[in-house]
Amino acid sequence: MTTIGAERDRSSAGIVARLSGFMAHLRLNGFAVGPGETEAALAFLAAGDLADAATIRLGLKTMLSGDRGQWERFEALFDAYWFGRGVKRAVKSSTIPRGDDRRPEIWRATSAPEGSAESYGPVAKLEQEEGEPPERASAGQLAASRQDLLARTDLRELAGADDVAEAELIAERLARAMRYRLSRRRVPSIRGKVLDLRRSIRRNLSRGGEPIELMYRRRPDRPVNLVLLLDVSGSMKVYSRFLVCFVRGLLGTWIETHAFVFHTRLVHISGVLREHDRLRAMDRLSLMVEGFGGGTRIAGALKSFNDRYAREVLNSRSTVIMMSDGYDTDPADSLVRELARLKRRTRRLVWLNPLLGWRDYTPVARAMAAAMPFIDCFAAAHSLESLAALEAELSRL
Amino acid sequence: MDEPPPLSPPAHAAGSGVEDRLQHRAILKVDYKSLQSDLAAAGYIADEALAMALRLCVSLKRPLLLEGEAGVGKTDVAKALAAALKARLIRLQCYEGLDANSTLYEWNYQRQLLAIRTHEHERLSADEIEHHIFSEDYLLRRPLLEAISQRTPPVLLIDEVDRADEEFEAFLMEILSDFQVTIPELGTVTARSIPHVILTSNGTRALSDALRRRCLYSYVDFPDEQKELAIVRARLPGIDQRLAEQAVRFVQLLRHEDLEKKPGIAETLDWASALVGLDLRSLDDDALVLQASLICLLKTEADLKAVPREVAARLVGKVA
Numbered sequence: 001m002t003t004i005g006a007e008r009d010r011s012s013a014g015i016v017a018r019l020s021g022f023m024a025h026l027r028l029n030g031f032a033v034g035p036g037e038t039e040a041a042l043a044f045l046a047a048g049d050l051a052d053a054a055t056i057r058l059g060l061k062t063m064l065s066g067d068r069g070q071w072e073r074f075e076a077l078f079d080a081y082w083f084g085r086g087v088k089r090a091v092k093s094s095t096i097p098r099g100d101d102r103r104p105e106i107w108r109a110t111s112a113p114e115g116s117a118e119s120y121g122p123v124a125k126l127e128q129e130e131g132e133p134p135e136r137a138s139a140g141q142l143a144a145s146r147q148d149l150l151a152r153t154d155l156r157e158l159a160g161a162d163d164v165a166e167a168e169l170i171a172e173r174l175a176r177a178m179r180y181r182l183s184r185r186r187v188p189s190i191r192g193k194v195l196d197l198r199r200s201i202r203r204n205l206s207r208g209g210e211p212i213e214l215m216y217r218r219r220p221d222r223p224v225n226l227v228l229l230l231d232v233s234g235s236m237k238v239y240s241r242f243l244v245c246f247v248r249g250l251l252g253t254w255i256e257t258h259a260f261v262f263h264t265r266l267v268h269i270s271g272v273l274r275e276h277d278r279l280r281a282m283d284r285l286s287l288m289v290e291g292f293g294g295g296t297r298i299a300g301a302l303k304s305f306n307d308r309y310a311r312e313v314l315n316s317r318s319t320v321i322m323m324s325d326g327y328d329t330d331p332a333d334s335l336v337r338e339l340a341r342l343k344r345r346t347r348r349l350v351w352l353n354p355l356l357g358w359r360d361y362t363p364v365a366r367a368m369a370a371a372m373p374f375i376d377c378f379a380a381a382h383s384l385e386s387l388a389a390l391e392a393e394l395s396r397l
Numbered sequence: 398m399d400e401p402p403p404l405s406p407p408a409h410a411a412g413s414g415v416e417d418r419l420q421h422r423a424i425l426k427v428d429y430k431s432l433q434s435d436l437a438a439a440g441y442i443a444d445e446a447l448a449m450a451l452r453l454c455v456s457l458k459r460p461l462l463l464e465g466e467a468g469v470g471k472t473d474v475a476k477a478l479a480a481a482l483k484a485r486l487i488r489l490q491c492y493e494g495l496d497a498n499s500t501l502y503e504w505n506y507q508r509q510l511l512a513i514r515t516h517e518h519e520r521l522s523a524d525e526i527e528h529h530i531f532s533e534d535y536l537l538r539r540p541l542l543e544a545i546s547q548r549t550p551p552v553l554l555i556d557e558v559d560r561a562d563e564e565f566e567a568f569l570m571e572i573l574s575d576f577q578v579t580i581p582e583l584g585t586v587t588a589r590s591i592p593h594v595i596l597t598s599n600g601t602r603a604l605s606d607a608l609r610r611r612c613l614y615s616y617v618d619f620p621d622e623q624k625e626l627a628i629v630r631a632r633l634p635g636i637d638q639r640l641a642e643q644a645v646r647f648v649q650l651l652r653h654e655d656l657e658k659k660p661g662i663a664e665t666l667d668w669a670s671a672l673v674g675l676d677l678r679s680l681d682d683d684a685l686v687l688q689a690s691l692i693c694l695l696k697t698e699a700d701l702k703a704v705p706r707e708v709a710a711r712l713v714g715k716v717a
Contacts, residue, residue, distance in 0.1 A: 032606055040457070055429075055449070062450045063457075066609040068464060071616040197506045198498070205527055209513030312603050316493070341657075 015045065025081045026064060029073065033064055053082070167242060170387050171249025192216030225317045226250060226257040227346070229305065231324035233263040233296035239354045239382070243323050246387060248273045258313040262301030268309065298367055299330035302338035310345050319348045323381060325355050326368030335367050339374040350377040352390075357382030428452075432481065441470070441477030442620075442627045450615035451478055460573050460594035462558075462609065465617035468661015470628075471597040474617075475554035478593065485551040487592070489540040491561035497568050501578055503537045531582035545576050545588035553592040559602045566608055573611060620662065622649050628662060629669050636673055643680045644669045646716040651694060656703060660694040668693035681717040684710060 023038050044059055057078050065071040079085040188196055199215035228247050232240040240261075251257045251273045259270050272284050314320070320342065328335060343349060351371065355361050357380035372378070380386040429445070429452035436443045436451075443451070451474070454461035463471045479486035489500055509530045516526045538546065544553040558566065572578065576588035596612060598604060620628065626645045629636065645665065652659045660668075671693050675686055688706050695701045 032610055037610075044453075044457075058446055058449045059453060062446070062453050062613050062615055065614045065616075066606065067614070068616050071614060198504060201504075201506060201509060205513075206523060208517060208523070209510060209526075311600055315602060 016042065019045070022078075022081050026077060029077055031064060031070055032066055037064055167245035167249060167387070169249070171246045173388070173391055187217060187220045189216055189218040192218030194218070224256075224319055225313070225315055227313055227318055227320045228257065228259040229301070229320065229322045229324070230259065230261045231263070231296060231298070231322075232261045233327075235296065235325055235327045236323075236354070239323075243381065244273075247323075258309070260301075260305060260309070262296075262298070262305075264297045264300065266301040266304045266309075296324070296328055297330050298324060298326070298328040299335040299338050302335070302342060306338055306341045306345075310342065314345045316347065318346045319350060320346045321350045321352060323352045323354075325353055326351075326365045326371065328365070328367035330367070332366040332370040336370050336374075339371055343374050348376045349374055350379070351375045352379055352381035352387075354380070354382040356380035357386050435481035436477050437631075439477045439480035440631055441473060441481075442624055442631060443474070443477070444620070444624060447474065447615060447617060450613055453613055454595065455482070455593055457613070458591045458593075460596055460612045462596045462598065462604075462612035462614050463617055464598050464600060464614070466619065466659060466661065467599050468659075468663050469617045469619055470662050471617055472554065472556055475552050475556075475595045475597075478595070479552040482552065482593070484549060484593070485547065486554060487540050487544045487547075487551050488554045488556060490556045491558050491565070493560055493562060495561045495565050497565070498539075500539050500541045500565075502539055502542045502580060504531070505535045505537050509535055533583070536580075536583070541572055542578055542586065544592040545572075545578065545590075546586065547592070548589055550590040551592050553594045555594065555596045557599060557601075558596045558608075559598040559600060559604060563605070566605055570608055570611060619652060619659070622646060625649070625662065625665060629665060632666050633669055633673065636669060637678065640672060640677065640679065641669065643716045644672060647680060647712055648694065650712045650715060651704070654704065654708070656695070656700045657697050658695075658700060660696075664694045664696075679717055680713045684713075687713065 019041060020038060023033050023041070026033050040063055041060055044063060045056065057075060060078065061071065061074040065074050188199060194217045196215040196217045200211055200213070201209065203213050203215055204211050228250060230240065230243055230247055236243075244261075247259050251259055251270060257270065258268070259273055261267050261269055339349075353368070356378070379390055381390075429448045432452050432455075433443055433445070433448040436448065450461055450463075453459070455478075463474060465471055475488070476486055478484075512530045512535070513526055516529065521529075540553070544551055555569070558569070561569075573594060576591055577585055579585045619625075622645055625648070626641060629641050629645055630638075633641070648660055648665045648668070668690060671690050672680075675690060677683065677686065680687060684706060688709055691701065691704060691709065695704060
């Protein structure tokens with residue numbers, strides 16, 4: 001085989017340069033590899049008796065991948081760089097277009113490691129729809145037009161910078177309200193329930209070991225973990241821009257937060273929202289949000305959340321906040337199934353429904369009615385006041 | 398080509414840097430295939446990727462992070478590696494709330510208290526007593542300290558590291574890069590040998606990038622049919638060849654069904670030995686018994702309901 005092994009013998013300087021190029025290639029594709037990794041890889045190439053490319057590929061894959069996604073993409077990237085094989089497919093399956101510094105971050109966060117052409121779909125869709133959003137006909141659209149008939153003192157008027165700032169402020173207050181939950185870990189403390197023998201003995205050595213001054217340990221407060229699921233379908237369109245500010249406010253706090261938006265599919269947006277430049281973050285996000293906004297598949301979105309993300313982002317301290325009007329095109333029984341799965345993993349489920357703010361609203365939408373038994377806190381989210389009112393509610397949970 | 402500086406761990410922890418590096422070179426030349434057969438001799442069937450990962454873990458002295466679904470044999474890897482290297486296995490099971498004390502060392506307080514009482518009558522000064530009771534005799538070694546105090550490198554298994562808190566992860570990083578522990582009363586304990594560290598994770602929490610970077614990585618997937626059959630035959634030598642083939646193919650198909658918890662290798666082995674115990678010659682012998690035996694594979698109520706008799710019969714039809 002004409003492989004790297006042979007090439008290495010011809011020129012070691014050449015291989016160093018080629019390998020550095022390979023590292024740059026990996027970095028472009030989202031691998032966290034630095035000089036340390038390059039050295040390790042060089043040592044591996046120089047020292048091992050590496051007969052064939054497959055062995056080298058396997059070794060480098062073990063050394064350079066950091067998680068499952070990278071592990072699954074590595075071989076394609078390796079072949080693309082060293083053999084120029086299937087370049088197009090390798091780049092596409094990596095879900096990260098090369099040379100574009102803006103997009104990859106979004107799509108790395110949103111696309112699964114499966115890396116099929118399907119994960120490219122939204123980019124294309126987004127770009128198409130950037131200019132003029134096409135007409136959408138769906139159940140969601142109907143609901144949205146129905147709202148138009150109702151009172152106009154509504155969040156859809158919300159556009160000014162002041163309002164956005166206030167939304168974030170409210171989010172921060174809410175975050176503070178539900179900040180803590182007790183931990184199982186114990187830390188030293190003056191007042192506590194459990195005796196800290198190590199510190200007690202040490203403290204009392206000077207008294208001949210007579211335990212006079214006792215030290216204790218207690219359970220510290222631990223931050224809760226928030227998971228936000230925001231419906232950005234057509235029917236929620238008027239609220240989503242404002243709710244996104246709210247979500248961003250929550251993300252900016254010290255609480256561990258993960259945010260997702262969904263319409264017909266689920267997109268992980270924490271990374272986008274953490275962008276330091278507030279305007280750019282909002283731009284990128286509203287691009288994503290507005291590009292979508294067709295029908296709603298709450299159950300489908302929940303299913304992909306349960307399948308892919310739930311295990312990683314949910315823990316015993318999690319609170320899931322769902323922001324949706326409950327107009328679902330999926331059958332209600334599948335929503336019930338997915339909510340039941342979700343409830344098994346999380347402690348609390350809060351459902352914020354903008355429609356709840358309207359007079360005489362009752363949760364009659366099939367999905368909403370089916371979801372009611374699983375909800376710990378069902379509240380309105382149609383105005384800033386309604387969100388601020390949540391504070392007391394959430395601190396009780 | 399320039400001599401690359403030593404890889405982690407740093408030279409001061411590993412003893413003489415140059416010698417250590419030369420040793421790296423020497424060991425690296427060993428082919429991973431020999432390790433693969435050593436593991437097989439220890440009763441563990443490893444595929445090439447896993448054998449390579451273990452080879453590098455041993456040669457480069459870097460920790461290896463294994464991820465994968467529950468039940469693909471991640472924990473057993475460490476046991477098999479210890480057997481293959483004839484090294485000691487030291488296991489640290491992580492859980493929420495695990496802290497540095499319970500992983501490094503603890504003082505034996507009861508003995509310390511007793512010692513203080515006895516020495517009081519000998520009229521020793523407080524300093525002398527302190528010196529005495531904070532000596533190695535009163536130290537209880539926990540897994541991490543134990544692992545770095547061994548003369549021959551042990552295999553250190555840090556199981557389900559994702560269950561421990563972030564704080565512990567940070568602490569672990571420090572230990573794994575320096576391989577030394579500071580005990581305020583005794584001073585710094587430097588590693589006598591660098592243990593072979595294997596970390597496993599089930600993905601219940603996202604691990605930090607820093608920890609991922611420090612480690613070699615390998616994703617352990619469910620075994621393919623051939624590998625699983627080899628495992629079943631290695632663990633259950635008495636099983637009928639045809640039954641083993643059927644059982645393995647059945648489990649392979651079952652994993653494609655929409656289940657909450659896919660059956661792992663341990664489940665396959667349980668089920669296969671249950672089938673042997675139930676005197677089944679072939680899966681299509683007795684549908685009722687087969688259905689009852691599925692509790693070895695399906696561990697939640699929803700999964701049991703998802704595979705009613707018709708589904709089981711359909712799967713059996715494909716394999717028998």
